[in-house]
């Protein structure tokens with residue numbers, strides 16, 4: 275990330291807004307869509323390559339791009355134009371036979387690529403930062419093993435580093451769990467579409483065992499696969515049948531703005547009683563996180579969808595009791611908003627966020643308590659009880675979403691200082707500049 279045009283201090287004081295914001299915000303491209311589009315464009319193999327527009331430049335997308343290059347796929351970025359061109363000399367396959375891949379702390383990169391490299395013939399190793407070595411991937415490795423791929427956690431922890439040794443995988447039948455992360459299923463779905471022919475199986479059938487988390491991301495995967503001409507049948511709600519041999523060359527694909535990034539600006543309107551439009555997002559988005567605005571609406575905000583985007587009008591806020599399993603990247607955003615409501619807010623059914631950049635339930639509970647809020651933490655969620663807040667230095671746990679969410683509190687309360695604000699590079703390097711635009 276050294277070339278990124280942003281530098282960050284060690285600590286960033288947040289100055290409260292002096293005027294109520296009435297503005298619109300443009301957020302960068304979706305991380306989830308950019309990283310899926312990179313994988314699908316790489317496997318799809320359009321004759322002149324595929325041009326991705328509106329792409330996100332951030333640590334998570336840059337590690338994905340770097341890994342694809344190490345796999346022999348040609349990737350040319352033009353960040354000034356927010357475009358990436360992807361060209362695979364071996365459409366549907368992996369050119370490199372050996373690769374050592376560094377995935378940083380990007381869940382989408384490690385999960386999507388662990389399945390994708392299994393289409394190759396060779397030995398591939400994926401590793402990341404120390405926290406990545408604590409993030410689960412066993413359920414995906416077990417699924418790949420069922421398809422004849424040697425897929426192992428090097429240290430036997432069920433976490434990276436991961437070593438995949440493959441002779442390519444052929445269509446077959448496989449069972450997988452997605453109760454720790456939906457990314458396991460997304461990864462397998464995308465790779466399975468390029469599985470080799472098997473005289474005994476005209477399709478790969480994936481059976482999902484147990485409950486699934488983060489369901490809208492599975493829908494996003496299925497929708498994007500359809501764009502690439504890949505067929506996924508649903509013989510039952512927990513079964514996916516992916517016939518081999520279907521694909522469409524996609525020459526150009528437009529990436530939506532990031533809805534999780536948008537949540538900070540909608541929340542800013544809610545917290546300050548202002549009005550903020552996030553441009554170019556609609557409720558028809560591929561991203562479940564646009565539905566964060568429904569939670570704000572439940573709390574009392576007015577939400578308006580128009581041609582230019584989605585607008586949140588801040589109003590006095592009531593507490594809510596909400597299941598956030600489907601939109602769990604916005605839990606910390608809601609945690610910040612909840613501090614300004616008239617009553618307690620309970621966030622339920624998000625045990626899986628303990629496996630993300632940090633244990634997000636514990637981290638948000640600790641930091642909101644430091645600021646003065648009442649917080650009861652339970653295994654799969656938390657209750658936040660508003661109390662008078664006092665600004666202080668807050669820790670961010672190398673978690674971009676902790677930094678962006680806690681900063682929101684500083685828009686109302688003086689004395690909030692965000693430690694290690696540079697961790698936003700994971701998905702939103704320009705966040706601090708964009709937050710400042712609320713003062714215009």
Ligand SMILES: O=C(O)C1=C[C@@H](OP(=O)(O)O)[C@@H](O)[C@H](O)C1
Pocket residue numbers: 305306307381382454455456457460487488491602603626
């Ligand atoms: O598939 C994706 O793009 C993502 C799925 C979610 O992860 P889990 O499925 O692990 O909850 C989400 O938190 C992550 O930011 C992106």
Ligand SMILES: C=C(OP(=O)(O)O)C(=O)O
Pocket residue numbers: 379380381382383603630631675701
């Ligand atoms: C959980 C996240 O990312 P990932 O799982 O892709 O690392 C996130 O961006 O909040």
